[in-house]
Amino acid sequence: MEHTVVRPFEDADLAGAAAALTEVHATDGYPVEGVQRPEAWLRSADVMAAWVGELDGAIVGHVAVMRPHGEDAVSMWVRQSGEREDRIAVLARLFVVKAARKHALGESLTQAAMSYGREHGLRLVLDVMTKDTAAMRLYERLGWQEIGRTSHRYGDGQSIDAVCYAAPDA
Numbered sequence: 424m425e426h427t428v429v430r431p432f433e434d435a436d437l438a439g440a441a442a443a444l445t446e447v448h449a450t451d452g453y454p455v456e457g458v459q460r461p462e463a464w465l466r467s468a469d470v471m472a473a474w475v476g477e478l479d480g481a482i483v484g485h486v487a488v489m490r491p492h493g494e495d496a497v498s499m500w501v502r503q504s505g506e507r508e509d510r511i512a513v514l515a516r517l518f519v520v521k522a523a524r525k526h527a528l529g530e531s532l533t534q535a536a537m538s539y540g541r542e543h544g545l546r547l548v549l550d551v552m553t554k555d556t557a558a559m560r561l562y563e564r565l566g567w568q569e570i571g572r573t574s575h576r577y578g579d580g581q582s583i584d585a586v587c588y589a590a591p592d593a
């Protein structure tokens with residue numbers, strides 16, 4: 424029987440999480456802009472908290488809660504709700520390698536981030552590319568509500584459709 428764990432990110436997890444991210448980019452094109460420096464992308468200064476998912480002792484997934492940094496989902500939610508930006512955080516950097524999917528690791532990682540949001544009085548928002556349909560199903564299953572649509576710009580003038588979501592009330 425396979426053994427799954429979700430736990431807070433530790434410094435020693437960086438290489439494993441970076442390898443998992445490189446794998447997910449190869450299989451799913453996530454993130455669309457590519458990952459030239461996976462370690463730096465995972466440990467950006469905007470990260471407030473992060474978790475990893477393990478399958479049989481190997482790091483296979485990751486999620487982070489991040490400070491707002493000009494995301495459309497944040498400005499949409501501020502406009503719609505009147506909540507202050509310093510009460511909002513962004514769920515980001517969610518991924519699970521293909522071989523470890525459908526073990527509810529994506530769900531447990533998302534729930535870890537949602538618990539953190541509730542404990543810290545932070546409303547979580549996010550954006551997801553419409554091509555990432557498994558992720559959209561996951562968020563909707565956990566009660567996230569669509570708050571608008573946008574397009575994610577990257578590279579030299581490319582853009583891709585995205586949906587913005589807000590987490591359910593605590």
Ligand SMILES: CC(C)(COP(=O)(O)OP(=O)(O)OC[C@H]1O[C@@H](n2cnc3c(N)ncnc32)[C@H](O)[C@@H]1OP(=O)(O)O)[C@@H](O)C(=O)NCCC(=O)NCCS
Pocket residue numbers: 447451453517518519520523524525526527528529530531550551552555557558560561
């Ligand atoms: C989105 C993502 C993180 C989901 O990871 P995951 O670990 O497979 O997520 P879960 O296992 O919780 O749920 C996935 C599916 O498995 C199903 N599942 C969960 N546990 C299961 C089990 N024990 N047996 C069978 N199915 C199971 C879920 O019901 C869900 O079904 P669905 O696809 O019909 O909706 C993963 O697909 C991924 O990394 N995608 C690429 C990157 C990406 O899009 N990231 C999001 C950016 S916003």
